[in-house]
Amino acid sequence: MSSTQPVEYAVAVERYLAASHLSTGSLRVYRIALATWAWALADRSAPVGPDRRRARPPVLPLALLDHPDAAGRFRGAVARRAADADPRTLNRELSILRAAVTWWRTQGWIDTDPTTDLRPLPLPASGSGPLTPEDLRTLFAIRAPLREQTLWHLLHESHAPIETVLALDADDLDLIHRRTRPSAGADLRWQAGTARLLPLHLVGRTAGPLFLTDRRAPANTPAPDRCPHTGRARLSYRRAAELSTACTRHPDWTLRRLRTGTDSVRPAT
Template sequence: MPLPPPVEYAVAVERYLAASGLGAASLRVYRIALHTWAWALADRTAPTGPERRRARPPVLPLALLDHPDAAARLLAGATRRADGTDPRTLNRELSTLRAAVAWWRAQGWIRTDPTTGLRPHAVPATAPDPLTPEQLQALFDLRAPLREQTLWRLLHESGAPVETVLALDADALDLPGRRTRPPAPPLRWRTGTARLLPLLLAGRTTGPLFLTDRRAPAGTPAADRCPHTGRARLSYRRAAELLTARTAALAPGGWTLRRLRPAPGAASGTAPGTASV
């Protein structure tokens, strides 16, 4: 016997996710995105940073999507999100909402599509400017957890793409040589990172270098789970959220991970608080 149509938006979200066939990690990302749009429908500003993951979204009727001002509310919410949110992230969240709305309409639960007026946000064609020496000094002076301090230092001193650094495993590091071992991509770092890496590893010799705070969910691939702690590999999305939240007091909207790369022509590893070697 088929289930009756859901009354609440949150229940409709769970029905959509249950039918999506997504993996555990993707389900978590989609759920956060769809819950974020609930704040827009309620005419409220969504939490940001770590609070976004923990906040309970407003309880809303699914029928609110058929209300004449639903499209205007979503547009206003997207405009608020655009201030301080990477355009790629916002566009992914828009796509997630569109897919869910299309599925709900196919089930006959709502009649209209309030997302038709939402347009993808332009993605900058050029990379953002690297942080200045003064901005780097302010960043490295922050009271932040060891994991974030190490990640930020390594990104700046190595000049490597964020995805490459987050994919590193503990056994790929040559700590005395301050470099990676093959077959890992060839990276080098300097004093700041060299001082922090042994503290971050704390005896770990295998598994992902950068870990989440919580244990890995069921179904996480072995390559992305630490055999010592059971925690998962830190994702790009979470690493970006952490930096934005920590730097919100330093600049409107915070800073992005890609701004940690060294400036063109500057030697990697010459960040404030590090010594050249």
């Protein structure tokens, strides 16, 4: 048993993360997930969307995990979140909570496991082929942010892998000729839908990542992944997938299923 047993849940979270030897990106994911479960312990609904990352979770005693109501509060939180969360995301967050609870128990900080009865959500049958024309019409009619609409159109019309598209910079684009410049590293071409959206999406940006996060980049972000105009970071695949699922509410409409037709991505010469 640890001789420095933490009183607060948040302190126990940081102790667990410090002992986990996770990467910087994984630490962020784990911290957000464990902070979200604090709302369940307080018997309150967690904020959703971007607010979930910015909200300060309630300050709670770690001993609440041993309270007889803890398991029921977690079950209620899972039921509420299952209504609008991607099952894969929720299952990952359940796994993170279980791992933290197991570690806290091995430290002797708590005695019970309130996650014992929590079961992973069944995953929807996920298609592997391209979206149907009807699916695409529905997708492009969604009132989604300009960034997401631009990304969807570019993926569909260029047939490019998502990693290639997210690696593009603003100065890689030849907007007039609807293609990437020879210096881009890959030859991508697009059609009228993307051509209409790209100038609106860029709004005068001439350098830096084509697709950006909503927040300013952390101080240690490499210069190529930071926008010199806005200070925001390059959008990651994980975050792009989360944003797309939040807009579409179709977890099986993955970004990779937008890459239809014959592959037209060639090394630039």
